[in-house]
Amino acid sequence: xxxxxxxxxxxxxxxxxxxxxxxxxxxxxxxxxxxxxxxxxxxxxxxxxxxxxxxxxxxxxxxxxxxxxxxxxxxxxxxxxxxxxxxxxxxxxxxxxxxxxxxxxxxxxxxxxx
Amino acid sequence: xxxxxxxxxxxxxxxxxxxxxxxxxxxxxxxxxxxxxxxxxxxxxxxxxxxxxxxxxxxxxxxxxxxxxxxxxxxxxxxxxxxxxxxxxxxxxxxxxxxxxxxxxxxxxxxxxxx
Numbered sequence: 001x002x003x004x005x006x007x008x009x010x011x012x013x014x015x016x017x018x019x020x021x022x023x024x025x026x027x028x029x030x031x032x033x034x035x036x037x038x039x040x041x042x043x044x045x046x047x048x049x050x051x052x053x054x055x056x057x058x059x060x061x062x063x064x065x066x067x068x069x070x071x072x073x074x075x076x077x078x079x080x081x082x083x084x085x086x087x088x089x090x091x092x093x094x095x096x097x098x099x100x101x102x103x104x105x106x107x108x109x110x111x112x113x114x
Numbered sequence: 115x116x117x118x119x120x121x122x123x124x125x126x127x128x129x130x131x132x133x134x135x136x137x138x139x140x141x142x143x144x145x146x147x148x149x150x151x152x153x154x155x156x157x158x159x160x161x162x163x164x165x166x167x168x169x170x171x172x173x174x175x176x177x178x179x180x181x182x183x184x185x186x187x188x189x190x191x192x193x194x195x196x197x198x199x200x201x202x203x204x205x206x207x208x209x210x211x212x213x214x215x216x217x218x219x220x221x222x223x224x225x226x227x228x229x
Contacts, residue, residue: 044220051215
């Protein structure tokens, strides 16, 4: 079945450091891929998405490229801020199921120190 | 900006009791979902709902669970007889369409604790 694997956390960085959070997936066909972010005390918010191979999703300085050949959707940001501290979830939806259920990774806790 | 709301934010109940978790999806959305996250585990899909019926459910969503859209704005999840292992954060979500690439908008969650 569909599955998503994220790099183990937590991740702690200093402000202005480069961020990579790895995400790989297993799915049949061409799923859609998402990154959601959860700030403390809030629900999950869509950060970015890509719906076909080689698409790049971007938002708020974050980017991720849909790589079919490596089944990956790694999240990157060139210079993190303290306000980026949150939990980041990689997710997919795809043709294995009839609907649009999201399958999530484990979540990666990011802490950015000033 | 429209958002999904959920009530209550926290619920404590005794094992065997019924609970109803409430959600108000975004008003022009047509697809509704429930997910849950047991502490320390992944967010898991429970059920999707469209046109007043369940469109998909996971193996977690057994006969103890039911969903309803009672009045055209609320979307509820009922757990008939709670178990200790139902303790989790429950998230409601909604989307305009039901395709794979549709963005689902999540509420802040209800934390359920079963004692």
